[in-house]
Amino acid sequence: MMETDWLLGFAGGLMIGGAAALYLLVNGRIMGASGILGGLLDGSDRAHWPERLSFLAGLIGVPLLLAPLWAPETHLTGNPAVIVAGGLLTGIGTRLANGCTSGHGVCGISRLAPRGIAATVFYILAGGVTVVLFRHVWGLI
Amino acid sequence: MQRNLFALLAGGLFGAGLLVSGMVDTSKVQGWLDVFGAWDPTLAFVMGGAILPMAMAWAVARRRGVSLLGTPIPARAEPRLDHALILGSVMFGAGWGLAGLCPGPALAVLGFGGWGGGLFLLAMGLGMVAAPALRRRLDRLPA
Structure with a gap:
Protein backbone atom coordinates (compact mmCIF):
# COMPACT_ATOMS: atom_id res chain seq x y z
CA MET A 1 0.00 0.00 0.00
CA MET A 2 1.46 3.32 -1.09
CA GLU A 3 -0.12 5.47 1.64
CA THR A 4 1.01 3.10 4.41
CA ASP A 5 4.53 3.36 3.01
CA TRP A 6 4.34 7.14 3.18
CA LEU A 7 3.20 7.04 6.82
CA LEU A 8 5.91 4.55 7.74
CA GLY A 9 8.37 6.74 5.85
CA PHE A 10 7.35 9.77 7.88
CA ALA A 11 7.47 7.81 11.18
CA GLY A 12 10.89 6.37 10.32
CA GLY A 13 11.99 9.86 9.29
CA LEU A 14 11.02 11.21 12.71
CA MET A 15 13.17 8.48 14.27
CA ILE A 16 16.11 9.37 12.00
CA GLY A 17 15.73 13.07 12.83
CA GLY A 18 15.34 12.19 16.53
CA ALA A 19 18.62 10.27 16.38
CA ALA A 20 20.35 13.23 14.71
CA ALA A 21 18.88 15.58 17.35
CA LEU A 22 20.11 13.32 20.16
CA TYR A 23 23.61 13.13 18.68
CA LEU A 24 23.74 16.93 18.31
CA LEU A 25 22.20 17.96 21.64
CA VAL A 26 23.93 15.36 23.83
CA ASN A 27 27.21 14.62 22.06
CA GLY A 28 27.53 17.90 20.18
CA ARG A 29 28.25 16.07 16.91
CA ILE A 30 26.67 16.07 13.48
CA MET A 31 25.13 12.73 12.59
CA GLY A 32 26.55 12.02 9.16
CA ALA A 33 26.95 8.34 8.30
CA SER A 34 29.73 8.88 5.73
CA GLY A 35 31.66 11.20 8.05
CA ILE A 36 31.42 8.88 11.04
CA LEU A 37 32.65 5.87 9.05
CA GLY A 38 35.08 7.80 6.84
CA GLY A 39 36.81 9.52 9.77
CA LEU A 40 37.60 6.07 11.14
CA LEU A 41 38.72 4.54 7.84
CA ASP A 42 41.00 7.27 6.52
CA GLY A 43 42.42 8.07 9.94
CA SER A 44 41.46 11.75 9.74
CA ASP A 45 39.87 11.68 13.19
CA ARG A 46 41.20 8.86 15.32
CA ALA A 47 40.61 10.93 18.48
CA HIS A 48 36.89 10.18 18.47
CA TRP A 49 37.12 6.51 17.52
CA PRO A 50 35.25 5.07 20.56
CA GLU A 51 32.30 7.38 19.95
CA ARG A 52 32.32 6.59 16.21
CA LEU A 53 32.53 2.85 16.80
CA SER A 54 29.70 2.99 19.35
CA PHE A 55 27.50 4.81 16.85
CA LEU A 56 28.28 2.24 14.15
CA ALA A 57 27.60 -0.62 16.58
CA GLY A 58 24.09 0.76 17.17
CA LEU A 59 23.51 1.46 13.47
CA ILE A 60 24.47 -2.08 12.47
CA GLY A 61 23.31 -3.93 15.59
CA VAL A 62 19.76 -2.63 16.03
CA PRO A 63 18.65 -3.44 12.45
CA LEU A 64 20.28 -6.86 12.85
CA LEU A 65 18.19 -7.47 16.00
CA LEU A 66 14.99 -6.07 14.46
CA ALA A 67 15.33 -7.82 11.09
CA PRO A 68 13.65 -11.09 12.17
CA LEU A 69 10.60 -9.12 13.44
CA TRP A 70 10.39 -6.49 10.72
CA ALA A 71 11.48 -8.68 7.77
CA PRO A 72 12.95 -5.78 5.76
CA GLU A 73 13.66 -6.27 2.07
CA THR A 74 16.61 -4.66 0.30
CA HIS A 75 15.86 -5.61 -3.35
CA LEU A 76 19.57 -5.02 -3.96
CA THR A 77 20.73 -5.94 -7.45
CA GLY A 78 22.54 -9.26 -7.85
CA ASN A 79 25.00 -7.74 -10.33
CA PRO A 80 28.37 -7.48 -8.56
CA ALA A 81 29.75 -4.95 -11.07
CA VAL A 82 26.87 -2.55 -10.34
CA ILE A 83 27.28 -3.05 -6.59
CA VAL A 84 31.04 -2.39 -6.67
CA ALA A 85 30.69 0.65 -8.96
CA GLY A 86 27.89 2.04 -6.78
CA GLY A 87 29.91 1.47 -3.59
CA LEU A 88 33.11 3.04 -4.93
CA LEU A 89 31.28 6.12 -6.26
CA THR A 90 29.38 6.49 -2.99
CA GLY A 91 32.53 6.15 -0.88
CA ILE A 92 34.68 8.57 -2.89
CA GLY A 93 31.84 11.01 -3.56
CA THR A 94 30.60 11.36 0.01
CA ARG A 95 34.11 11.95 1.35
CA LEU A 96 34.93 14.53 -1.33
CA ALA A 97 31.65 16.30 -0.62
CA ASN A 98 32.08 15.89 3.15
CA GLY A 99 28.66 14.36 3.61
CA CYS A 100 25.80 12.26 2.36
CA THR A 101 22.04 12.01 2.82
CA SER A 102 22.23 12.18 6.62
CA GLY A 103 24.95 14.84 7.04
CA HIS A 104 24.11 17.18 4.14
CA GLY A 105 20.47 16.13 3.72
CA VAL A 106 19.04 15.79 7.23
CA CYS A 107 21.52 17.82 9.32
CA GLY A 108 22.44 20.43 6.68
CA ILE A 109 19.03 21.30 5.26
CA SER A 110 17.50 21.55 8.75
CA ARG A 111 19.94 24.38 9.62
CA LEU A 112 19.56 25.88 6.12
CA ALA A 113 23.24 25.34 5.37
CA PRO A 114 24.00 26.43 1.78
CA ARG A 115 26.50 23.59 1.28
CA GLY A 116 24.03 21.00 2.55
CA ILE A 117 21.27 22.28 0.28
CA ALA A 118 23.61 22.47 -2.75
CA ALA A 119 24.99 18.96 -2.13
CA THR A 120 21.46 17.55 -1.83
CA VAL A 121 20.38 19.18 -5.10
CA PHE A 122 23.45 17.80 -6.91
CA TYR A 123 23.21 14.22 -5.59
CA ILE A 124 19.48 13.95 -6.25
CA LEU A 125 19.91 15.33 -9.79
CA ALA A 126 22.85 12.99 -10.47
CA GLY A 127 20.92 10.05 -9.01
CA GLY A 128 17.89 10.85 -11.17
CA VAL A 129 19.98 11.11 -14.35
CA THR A 130 21.76 7.86 -13.47
CA VAL A 131 18.51 5.93 -12.99
CA VAL A 132 17.02 7.32 -16.19
CA LEU A 133 20.15 6.45 -18.23
CA PHE A 134 20.91 3.05 -16.73
CA ARG A 135 17.30 1.89 -16.43
CA HIS A 136 15.37 3.44 -19.28
CA VAL A 137 18.06 4.14 -21.90
CA TRP A 138 20.51 1.27 -21.43
CA GLY A 139 18.33 -1.16 -19.47
CA LEU A 140 21.23 -2.16 -17.18
CA ILE A 141 19.62 -1.76 -13.73
CA MET B 1 31.67 6.45 28.66
CA GLN B 2 28.49 8.57 28.51
CA ARG B 3 29.48 9.80 25.07
CA ASN B 4 29.76 6.23 23.81
CA LEU B 5 26.44 5.20 25.36
CA PHE B 6 24.58 8.07 23.71
CA ALA B 7 26.39 7.46 20.42
CA LEU B 8 25.22 3.83 20.59
CA LEU B 9 21.65 4.99 21.27
CA ALA B 10 21.71 7.53 18.43
CA GLY B 11 23.14 4.95 16.02
CA GLY B 12 20.54 2.40 17.09
CA LEU B 13 17.65 4.84 16.68
CA PHE B 14 19.02 5.86 13.27
CA GLY B 15 19.19 2.19 12.24
CA ALA B 16 15.66 1.48 13.46
CA GLY B 17 14.40 4.58 11.62
CA LEU B 18 16.05 3.44 8.38
CA LEU B 19 14.32 0.08 8.75
CA VAL B 20 10.87 1.51 9.57
CA SER B 21 11.05 4.18 6.84
CA GLY B 22 11.92 1.61 4.18
CA MET B 23 15.15 3.38 3.24
CA VAL B 24 17.03 0.07 3.41
CA ASP B 25 14.93 -0.96 0.40
CA THR B 26 16.83 -0.01 -2.76
CA SER B 27 13.64 -0.17 -4.85
CA LYS B 28 12.16 2.69 -2.80
CA VAL B 29 15.26 4.85 -3.25
CA GLN B 30 15.53 4.11 -6.97
CA GLY B 31 11.75 4.61 -7.19
CA TRP B 32 12.20 8.14 -5.82
CA LEU B 33 14.95 8.89 -8.33
CA ASP B 34 13.02 7.33 -11.22
CA VAL B 35 10.90 10.29 -12.31
CA PHE B 36 10.16 8.68 -15.71
CA GLY B 37 9.09 5.35 -14.19
CA ALA B 38 6.75 4.41 -11.33
CA TRP B 39 7.76 7.40 -9.19
CA ASP B 40 7.73 6.67 -5.44
CA PRO B 41 7.53 9.78 -3.19
CA THR B 42 8.27 7.90 0.09
CA LEU B 43 11.76 9.42 0.39
CA ALA B 44 10.27 12.92 0.57
CA PHE B 45 8.16 11.85 3.57
CA VAL B 46 11.25 10.39 5.24
CA MET B 47 13.24 13.58 4.64
CA GLY B 48 10.39 15.75 5.91
CA GLY B 49 10.00 13.59 9.01
CA ALA B 50 13.73 13.75 9.72
CA ILE B 51 14.18 17.48 9.12
CA LEU B 52 11.36 18.43 11.49
CA PRO B 53 12.92 17.27 14.82
CA MET B 54 16.39 18.24 13.61
CA ALA B 55 15.31 21.83 12.83
CA MET B 56 14.02 22.08 16.41
CA ALA B 57 17.28 20.62 17.69
CA TRP B 58 19.29 23.28 15.82
CA ALA B 59 17.09 26.01 17.36
CA VAL B 60 17.84 24.66 20.86
CA ALA B 61 21.53 24.11 20.05
CA ARG B 62 21.96 27.68 18.77
CA ARG B 63 20.58 29.05 22.03
CA ARG B 64 22.65 26.79 24.29
CA GLY B 65 25.93 26.90 22.37
CA VAL B 66 27.20 23.67 23.95
CA SER B 67 25.86 20.12 24.05
CA LEU B 68 24.66 18.43 27.26
CA LEU B 69 28.05 16.69 27.57
CA GLY B 70 29.87 20.00 27.15
CA THR B 71 31.00 19.82 23.53
CA PRO B 72 30.68 23.09 21.57
CA ILE B 73 27.97 22.94 18.91
CA PRO B 74 29.72 22.63 15.50
CA ALA B 75 29.98 25.96 13.70
CA ARG B 76 28.43 26.43 10.29
CA ALA B 77 30.82 25.67 7.43
Missing part, protein backbone atom coordinates in the same frame (compact mmCIF):
# COMPACT_ATOMS: atom_id res chain seq x y z
CA GLU B 78 31.70 28.60 5.21
CA PRO B 79 29.08 28.78 2.48
CA ARG B 80 31.60 27.98 -0.26
CA LEU B 81 30.62 25.71 -3.15
CA ASP B 82 33.99 24.22 -4.12
CA HIS B 83 34.96 21.64 -6.75
CA ALA B 84 35.08 18.85 -4.17
CA LEU B 85 31.54 19.49 -2.93
CA ILE B 86 30.01 19.52 -6.41
CA LEU B 87 32.05 16.71 -8.00
CA GLY B 88 31.69 14.60 -4.84
CA SER B 89 27.93 15.05 -4.68
CA VAL B 90 27.57 14.18 -8.38
CA MET B 91 29.67 11.02 -7.88
CA PHE B 92 27.71 10.07 -4.79
CA GLY B 93 24.41 10.64 -6.59
CA ALA B 94 25.52 8.38 -9.45
CA GLY B 95 26.47 5.60 -7.01
CA TRP B 96 23.23 6.08 -5.11
CA GLY B 97 21.22 5.78 -8.30
CA LEU B 98 23.13 2.71 -9.50
CA ALA B 99 22.76 0.59 -6.37
CA GLY B 100 20.07 2.41 -4.34
CA LEU B 101 22.08 2.52 -1.11
CA CYS B 102 23.60 5.53 0.66
CA PRO B 103 26.11 5.25 3.53
CA GLY B 104 23.60 4.99 6.43
CA PRO B 105 21.52 2.20 4.89
CA ALA B 106 24.69 0.50 3.59
CA LEU B 107 25.73 0.07 7.23
CA ALA B 108 22.24 -0.78 8.48
CA VAL B 109 21.79 -3.67 6.00
CA LEU B 110 25.09 -5.33 6.92
CA GLY B 111 23.37 -7.67 9.40
CA PHE B 112 20.66 -8.93 7.06
CA GLY B 113 21.42 -7.77 3.51
CA GLY B 114 23.36 -10.84 2.38
CA TRP B 115 26.59 -10.81 0.33
CA GLY B 116 25.48 -7.89 -1.84
CA GLY B 117 25.17 -5.54 1.12
CA GLY B 118 28.58 -6.62 2.40
CA LEU B 119 30.17 -6.12 -1.04
CA PHE B 120 28.68 -2.63 -1.34
CA LEU B 121 30.01 -1.67 2.10
CA LEU B 122 33.47 -3.03 1.22
CA ALA B 123 33.60 -1.05 -2.05
CA MET B 124 32.30 2.06 -0.27
CA GLY B 125 34.98 1.70 2.42
CA LEU B 126 37.70 1.41 -0.25
CA GLY B 127 36.35 4.54 -1.92
CA MET B 128 36.48 6.38 1.39
CA VAL B 129 40.12 5.39 1.92
CA ALA B 130 41.02 6.52 -1.62
CA ALA B 131 39.19 9.86 -1.42
CA PRO B 132 41.73 12.03 0.48
CA ALA B 133 44.37 11.69 -2.27
CA LEU B 134 41.86 12.78 -4.91
CA ARG B 135 40.68 15.60 -2.68
CA ARG B 136 44.21 17.06 -2.37
CA ARG B 137 44.39 17.27 -6.19
CA LEU B 138 40.98 18.93 -6.43
CA ASP B 139 41.81 21.50 -3.77
CA ARG B 140 44.82 22.64 -5.82
CA LEU B 141 42.61 23.52 -8.81
CA PRO B 142 41.88 27.22 -9.27
CA ALA B 143 38.38 28.13 -8.05
Whole structure:
Protein backbone atom coordinates (compact mmCIF):
# COMPACT_ATOMS: atom_id res chain seq x y z
CA MET A 1 0.00 0.00 0.00
CA MET A 2 1.46 3.32 -1.09
CA GLU A 3 -0.12 5.47 1.64
CA THR A 4 1.01 3.10 4.41
CA ASP A 5 4.53 3.36 3.01
CA TRP A 6 4.34 7.14 3.18
CA LEU A 7 3.20 7.04 6.82
CA LEU A 8 5.91 4.55 7.74
CA GLY A 9 8.37 6.74 5.85
CA PHE A 10 7.35 9.77 7.88
CA ALA A 11 7.47 7.81 11.18
CA GLY A 12 10.89 6.37 10.32
CA GLY A 13 11.99 9.86 9.29
CA LEU A 14 11.02 11.21 12.71
CA MET A 15 13.17 8.48 14.27
CA ILE A 16 16.11 9.37 12.00
CA GLY A 17 15.73 13.07 12.83
CA GLY A 18 15.34 12.19 16.53
CA ALA A 19 18.62 10.27 16.38
CA ALA A 20 20.35 13.23 14.71
CA ALA A 21 18.88 15.58 17.35
CA LEU A 22 20.11 13.32 20.16
CA TYR A 23 23.61 13.13 18.68
CA LEU A 24 23.74 16.93 18.31
CA LEU A 25 22.20 17.96 21.64
CA VAL A 26 23.93 15.36 23.83
CA ASN A 27 27.21 14.62 22.06
CA GLY A 28 27.53 17.90 20.18
CA ARG A 29 28.25 16.07 16.91
CA ILE A 30 26.67 16.07 13.48
CA MET A 31 25.13 12.73 12.59
CA GLY A 32 26.55 12.02 9.16
CA ALA A 33 26.95 8.34 8.30
CA SER A 34 29.73 8.88 5.73
CA GLY A 35 31.66 11.20 8.05
CA ILE A 36 31.42 8.88 11.04
CA LEU A 37 32.65 5.87 9.05
CA GLY A 38 35.08 7.80 6.84
CA GLY A 39 36.81 9.52 9.77
CA LEU A 40 37.60 6.07 11.14
CA LEU A 41 38.72 4.54 7.84
CA ASP A 42 41.00 7.27 6.52
CA GLY A 43 42.42 8.07 9.94
CA SER A 44 41.46 11.75 9.74
CA ASP A 45 39.87 11.68 13.19
CA ARG A 46 41.20 8.86 15.32
CA ALA A 47 40.61 10.93 18.48
CA HIS A 48 36.89 10.18 18.47
CA TRP A 49 37.12 6.51 17.52
CA PRO A 50 35.25 5.07 20.56
CA GLU A 51 32.30 7.38 19.95
CA ARG A 52 32.32 6.59 16.21
CA LEU A 53 32.53 2.85 16.80
CA SER A 54 29.70 2.99 19.35
CA PHE A 55 27.50 4.81 16.85
CA LEU A 56 28.28 2.24 14.15
CA ALA A 57 27.60 -0.62 16.58
CA GLY A 58 24.09 0.76 17.17
CA LEU A 59 23.51 1.46 13.47
CA ILE A 60 24.47 -2.08 12.47
CA GLY A 61 23.31 -3.93 15.59
CA VAL A 62 19.76 -2.63 16.03
CA PRO A 63 18.65 -3.44 12.45
CA LEU A 64 20.28 -6.86 12.85
CA LEU A 65 18.19 -7.47 16.00
CA LEU A 66 14.99 -6.07 14.46
CA ALA A 67 15.33 -7.82 11.09
CA PRO A 68 13.65 -11.09 12.17
CA LEU A 69 10.60 -9.12 13.44
CA TRP A 70 10.39 -6.49 10.72
CA ALA A 71 11.48 -8.68 7.77
CA PRO A 72 12.95 -5.78 5.76
CA GLU A 73 13.66 -6.27 2.07
CA THR A 74 16.61 -4.66 0.30
CA HIS A 75 15.86 -5.61 -3.35
CA LEU A 76 19.57 -5.02 -3.96
CA THR A 77 20.73 -5.94 -7.45
CA GLY A 78 22.54 -9.26 -7.85
CA ASN A 79 25.00 -7.74 -10.33
CA PRO A 80 28.37 -7.48 -8.56
CA ALA A 81 29.75 -4.95 -11.07
CA VAL A 82 26.87 -2.55 -10.34
CA ILE A 83 27.28 -3.05 -6.59
CA VAL A 84 31.04 -2.39 -6.67
CA ALA A 85 30.69 0.65 -8.96
CA GLY A 86 27.89 2.04 -6.78
CA GLY A 87 29.91 1.47 -3.59
CA LEU A 88 33.11 3.04 -4.93
CA LEU A 89 31.28 6.12 -6.26
CA THR A 90 29.38 6.49 -2.99
CA GLY A 91 32.53 6.15 -0.88
CA ILE A 92 34.68 8.57 -2.89
CA GLY A 93 31.84 11.01 -3.56
CA THR A 94 30.60 11.36 0.01
CA ARG A 95 34.11 11.95 1.35
CA LEU A 96 34.93 14.53 -1.33
CA ALA A 97 31.65 16.30 -0.62
CA ASN A 98 32.08 15.89 3.15
CA GLY A 99 28.66 14.36 3.61
CA CYS A 100 25.80 12.26 2.36
CA THR A 101 22.04 12.01 2.82
CA SER A 102 22.23 12.18 6.62
CA GLY A 103 24.95 14.84 7.04
CA HIS A 104 24.11 17.18 4.14
CA GLY A 105 20.47 16.13 3.72
CA VAL A 106 19.04 15.79 7.23
CA CYS A 107 21.52 17.82 9.32
CA GLY A 108 22.44 20.43 6.68
CA ILE A 109 19.03 21.30 5.26
CA SER A 110 17.50 21.55 8.75
CA ARG A 111 19.94 24.38 9.62
CA LEU A 112 19.56 25.88 6.12
CA ALA A 113 23.24 25.34 5.37
CA PRO A 114 24.00 26.43 1.78
CA ARG A 115 26.50 23.59 1.28
CA GLY A 116 24.03 21.00 2.55
CA ILE A 117 21.27 22.28 0.28
CA ALA A 118 23.61 22.47 -2.75
CA ALA A 119 24.99 18.96 -2.13
CA THR A 120 21.46 17.55 -1.83
CA VAL A 121 20.38 19.18 -5.10
CA PHE A 122 23.45 17.80 -6.91
CA TYR A 123 23.21 14.22 -5.59
CA ILE A 124 19.48 13.95 -6.25
CA LEU A 125 19.91 15.33 -9.79
CA ALA A 126 22.85 12.99 -10.47
CA GLY A 127 20.92 10.05 -9.01
CA GLY A 128 17.89 10.85 -11.17
CA VAL A 129 19.98 11.11 -14.35
CA THR A 130 21.76 7.86 -13.47
CA VAL A 131 18.51 5.93 -12.99
CA VAL A 132 17.02 7.32 -16.19
CA LEU A 133 20.15 6.45 -18.23
CA PHE A 134 20.91 3.05 -16.73
CA ARG A 135 17.30 1.89 -16.43
CA HIS A 136 15.37 3.44 -19.28
CA VAL A 137 18.06 4.14 -21.90
CA TRP A 138 20.51 1.27 -21.43
CA GLY A 139 18.33 -1.16 -19.47
CA LEU A 140 21.23 -2.16 -17.18
CA ILE A 141 19.62 -1.76 -13.73
CA MET B 1 31.67 6.45 28.66
CA GLN B 2 28.49 8.57 28.51
CA ARG B 3 29.48 9.80 25.07
CA ASN B 4 29.76 6.23 23.81
CA LEU B 5 26.44 5.20 25.36
CA PHE B 6 24.58 8.07 23.71
CA ALA B 7 26.39 7.46 20.42
CA LEU B 8 25.22 3.83 20.59
CA LEU B 9 21.65 4.99 21.27
CA ALA B 10 21.71 7.53 18.43
CA GLY B 11 23.14 4.95 16.02
CA GLY B 12 20.54 2.40 17.09
CA LEU B 13 17.65 4.84 16.68
CA PHE B 14 19.02 5.86 13.27
CA GLY B 15 19.19 2.19 12.24
CA ALA B 16 15.66 1.48 13.46
CA GLY B 17 14.40 4.58 11.62
CA LEU B 18 16.05 3.44 8.38
CA LEU B 19 14.32 0.08 8.75
CA VAL B 20 10.87 1.51 9.57
CA SER B 21 11.05 4.18 6.84
CA GLY B 22 11.92 1.61 4.18
CA MET B 23 15.15 3.38 3.24
CA VAL B 24 17.03 0.07 3.41
CA ASP B 25 14.93 -0.96 0.40
CA THR B 26 16.83 -0.01 -2.76
CA SER B 27 13.64 -0.17 -4.85
CA LYS B 28 12.16 2.69 -2.80
CA VAL B 29 15.26 4.85 -3.25
CA GLN B 30 15.53 4.11 -6.97
CA GLY B 31 11.75 4.61 -7.19
CA TRP B 32 12.20 8.14 -5.82
CA LEU B 33 14.95 8.89 -8.33
CA ASP B 34 13.02 7.33 -11.22
CA VAL B 35 10.90 10.29 -12.31
CA PHE B 36 10.16 8.68 -15.71
CA GLY B 37 9.09 5.35 -14.19
CA ALA B 38 6.75 4.41 -11.33
CA TRP B 39 7.76 7.40 -9.19
CA ASP B 40 7.73 6.67 -5.44
CA PRO B 41 7.53 9.78 -3.19
CA THR B 42 8.27 7.90 0.09
CA LEU B 43 11.76 9.42 0.39
CA ALA B 44 10.27 12.92 0.57
CA PHE B 45 8.16 11.85 3.57
CA VAL B 46 11.25 10.39 5.24
CA MET B 47 13.24 13.58 4.64
CA GLY B 48 10.39 15.75 5.91
CA GLY B 49 10.00 13.59 9.01
CA ALA B 50 13.73 13.75 9.72
CA ILE B 51 14.18 17.48 9.12
CA LEU B 52 11.36 18.43 11.49
CA PRO B 53 12.92 17.27 14.82
CA MET B 54 16.39 18.24 13.61
CA ALA B 55 15.31 21.83 12.83
CA MET B 56 14.02 22.08 16.41
CA ALA B 57 17.28 20.62 17.69
CA TRP B 58 19.29 23.28 15.82
CA ALA B 59 17.09 26.01 17.36
CA VAL B 60 17.84 24.66 20.86
CA ALA B 61 21.53 24.11 20.05
CA ARG B 62 21.96 27.68 18.77
CA ARG B 63 20.58 29.05 22.03
CA ARG B 64 22.65 26.79 24.29
CA GLY B 65 25.93 26.90 22.37
CA VAL B 66 27.20 23.67 23.95
CA SER B 67 25.86 20.12 24.05
CA LEU B 68 24.66 18.43 27.26
CA LEU B 69 28.05 16.69 27.57
CA GLY B 70 29.87 20.00 27.15
CA THR B 71 31.00 19.82 23.53
CA PRO B 72 30.68 23.09 21.57
CA ILE B 73 27.97 22.94 18.91
CA PRO B 74 29.72 22.63 15.50
CA ALA B 75 29.98 25.96 13.70
CA ARG B 76 28.43 26.43 10.29
CA ALA B 77 30.82 25.67 7.43
CA GLU B 78 31.70 28.60 5.21
CA PRO B 79 29.08 28.78 2.48
CA ARG B 80 31.60 27.98 -0.26
CA LEU B 81 30.62 25.71 -3.15
CA ASP B 82 33.99 24.22 -4.12
CA HIS B 83 34.96 21.64 -6.75
CA ALA B 84 35.08 18.85 -4.17
CA LEU B 85 31.54 19.49 -2.93
CA ILE B 86 30.01 19.52 -6.41
CA LEU B 87 32.05 16.71 -8.00
CA GLY B 88 31.69 14.60 -4.84
CA SER B 89 27.93 15.05 -4.68
CA VAL B 90 27.57 14.18 -8.38
CA MET B 91 29.67 11.02 -7.88
CA PHE B 92 27.71 10.07 -4.79
CA GLY B 93 24.41 10.64 -6.59
CA ALA B 94 25.52 8.38 -9.45
CA GLY B 95 26.47 5.60 -7.01
CA TRP B 96 23.23 6.08 -5.11
CA GLY B 97 21.22 5.78 -8.30
CA LEU B 98 23.13 2.71 -9.50
CA ALA B 99 22.76 0.59 -6.37
CA GLY B 100 20.07 2.41 -4.34
CA LEU B 101 22.08 2.52 -1.11
CA CYS B 102 23.60 5.53 0.66
CA PRO B 103 26.11 5.25 3.53
CA GLY B 104 23.60 4.99 6.43
CA PRO B 105 21.52 2.20 4.89
CA ALA B 106 24.69 0.50 3.59
CA LEU B 107 25.73 0.07 7.23
CA ALA B 108 22.24 -0.78 8.48
CA VAL B 109 21.79 -3.67 6.00
CA LEU B 110 25.09 -5.33 6.92
CA GLY B 111 23.37 -7.67 9.40
CA PHE B 112 20.66 -8.93 7.06
CA GLY B 113 21.42 -7.77 3.51
CA GLY B 114 23.36 -10.84 2.38
CA TRP B 115 26.59 -10.81 0.33
CA GLY B 116 25.48 -7.89 -1.84
CA GLY B 117 25.17 -5.54 1.12
CA GLY B 118 28.58 -6.62 2.40
CA LEU B 119 30.17 -6.12 -1.04
CA PHE B 120 28.68 -2.63 -1.34
CA LEU B 121 30.01 -1.67 2.10
CA LEU B 122 33.47 -3.03 1.22
CA ALA B 123 33.60 -1.05 -2.05
CA MET B 124 32.30 2.06 -0.27
CA GLY B 125 34.98 1.70 2.42
CA LEU B 126 37.70 1.41 -0.25
CA GLY B 127 36.35 4.54 -1.92
CA MET B 128 36.48 6.38 1.39
CA VAL B 129 40.12 5.39 1.92
CA ALA B 130 41.02 6.52 -1.62
CA ALA B 131 39.19 9.86 -1.42
CA PRO B 132 41.73 12.03 0.48
CA ALA B 133 44.37 11.69 -2.27
CA LEU B 134 41.86 12.78 -4.91
CA ARG B 135 40.68 15.60 -2.68
CA ARG B 136 44.21 17.06 -2.37
CA ARG B 137 44.39 17.27 -6.19
CA LEU B 138 40.98 18.93 -6.43
CA ASP B 139 41.81 21.50 -3.77
CA ARG B 140 44.82 22.64 -5.82
CA LEU B 141 42.61 23.52 -8.81
CA PRO B 142 41.88 27.22 -9.27
CA ALA B 143 38.38 28.13 -8.05
